[in-house]
Every structure is written in C-alpha cells, then in structure tokens.
Amino acid sequence: MYMIMFSTGASTMMYLSYGALDLTYAVWLGLWCSCGILIGITLVNHLIKMTGRQSMIVFFLVFMLFLSGVLVAAENFY
DSSP, X not given: OHHHHHHXXXXXXXXXXXXXXXXXXXXXXXXXXXXXXXXXXXXXXXXXHHHOOTHHHHHHHHHHHHHHHXXXXXXXHO
C-alpha cells in the first residue's frame, strides 16, 4: 500500500507540475471517495461485529471481483 500511495502521490505531483490536473475536480473526487471509504469501513465493521466473522471481508471481495468480471464481459458485448 505504501508503494501505491507513493506512486500515486508522485503521479499527482507530475500532473500538477505540467498543469494537466483539474484541481477542483480532484478535490471534489477525493472528498466523495473519502466519504465512501468511511461509509464502507463503518458498514464492514458493523457486519463483522454482527456476525463475529472476519471472513465476510473475503466474501465481499470475491463478490466484487465476480461483479467486475461480469461488467467487463457485458461491456465487451456492447
């Protein structure tokens, strides 16, 4: 995660230095992503406390992987 964070930060600095980054849009997108992250963490923690199983995270990740595969396949048909 640290390498991804470092490379993303470096890419952001490069786009900023070239003037190719719409800063207003980036901040707007960052705020919405932060809200989504906080909601997701809260829901996952609640689900883990409710069921007592951390494997719910694995099931969720498998579901998201399956859903993204279906959506990619569906996109190729259109």
